[in-house]
Amino acid sequence: MDSRTLQKKLVGYEAAKRIKDGQVVGLGTGTTVRYFIEKLGEKIKERELDILGIPTSYQSFLLAKNCGIPLTTLEEHDVDIAIDGADEVDKKLNLIKGKGGAHTQEKIVDYSAKKFIVIVDESKIVDELGKSPVPVEVIPSSLRMVCENIKKLGGKPSLRFYKYTPWISDNGNFIIDVKFDSIGDPSRLEKELNNIPGVVENGIFSKNVDEVLVGTKNGIKVLK
Numbered sequence: 661m662d663s664r665t666l667q668k669k670l671v672g673y674e675a676a677k678r679i680k681d682g683q684v685v686g687l688g689t690g691t692t693v694r695y696f697i698e699k700l701g702e703k704i705k706e707r708e709l710d711i712l713g714i715p716t717s718y719q720s721f722l723l724a725k726n727c728g729i730p731l732t733t734l735e736e737h738d739v740d741i742a743i744d745g746a747d748e749v750d751k752k753l754n755l756i757k758g759k760g761g762a763h764t765q766e767k768i769v770d771y772s773a774k775k776f777i778v779i780v781d782e783s784k785i786v787d788e789l790g791k792s793p794v795p796v797e798v799i800p801s802s803l804r805m806v807c808e809n810i811k812k813l814g815g816k817p818s819l820r821f822y823k824y825t826p827w828i829s830d831n832g833n834f835i836i837d838v839k840f841d842s843i844g845d846p847s848r849l850e851k852e853l854n855n856i857p858g859v860v861e862n863g864i865f866s867k868n869v870d871e872v873l874v875g876t877k878n879g880i881k882v883l884k
């Protein structure tokens with residue numbers, strides 16, 4: 661296992677230790693969260709833990725089901741704690757998420773959680789957000805209008821493809837990846853993007869993060 665994968669596994673397993681009996685747990689999406697979900701599944705099988713999960717994507721839904729995690733929905737339960745990955749984390753704990761295209765449902769679950777913990781390997785830590793593009797989920801019929809409005813905000817939009825077909829989100833929408841030269845004010849940009857008609861949700865998370873567990877070569881570092 662390479663060092664980055666080891667770091668993901670380390671923080672995924674550490675996050676599983678933070679989950680208490682009886683909690684409703686938001687299950688994020690991605691290769692880091694996979695380790696967390698698998699560990700939760702093991703604990704449930706060993707009767708160490710009795711919890712309910714709320715998945716943030718079909719990917720997490722299927723994985724959680726395969727791991728034997730009992731599932732519920734936001735219609736029925738509030739989220740006690742959400743664990744999710746990220747593509748970038750800055751020093752103020754602002755995030756870019758959505759490389760896997762799941763940021764809309766992730767934001768619904770993560771922002772509603774009483775506690776939100778992010779798990780990443782050290783390659784995700786940046787001084788300022790914007791190395792990666794910001795994923796924006798859009799209603800397909802609004803594509804051109806949204807792209808024009810995004811350019812006015814200084815972004816360079818490109819439609820995400822899978823082979824020759826536009827990539828379709830779990831909600832049946834397109835994803836635009838938007839590159840910005842710099843993101844000075846993540847909270848403002850998050851709001852400005854969501855104000856564009858046709859935008860469902862964007863991948864800037866500027867709120868609600870309680871803690872970031874960072875896997876490093878020397879163990880886990882906690883950012884608060």
Ligand SMILES: O=C(CO)[C@H](O)[C@H](O)COP(=O)(O)O
Pocket residue numbers: 688689690691692693744745746747756757758759760761762763766
């Ligand atoms: O936002 C996400 C999916 O939409 C993921 O949480 C993010 O892309 C991090 O994924 P990984 O742990 O695989 O690097």
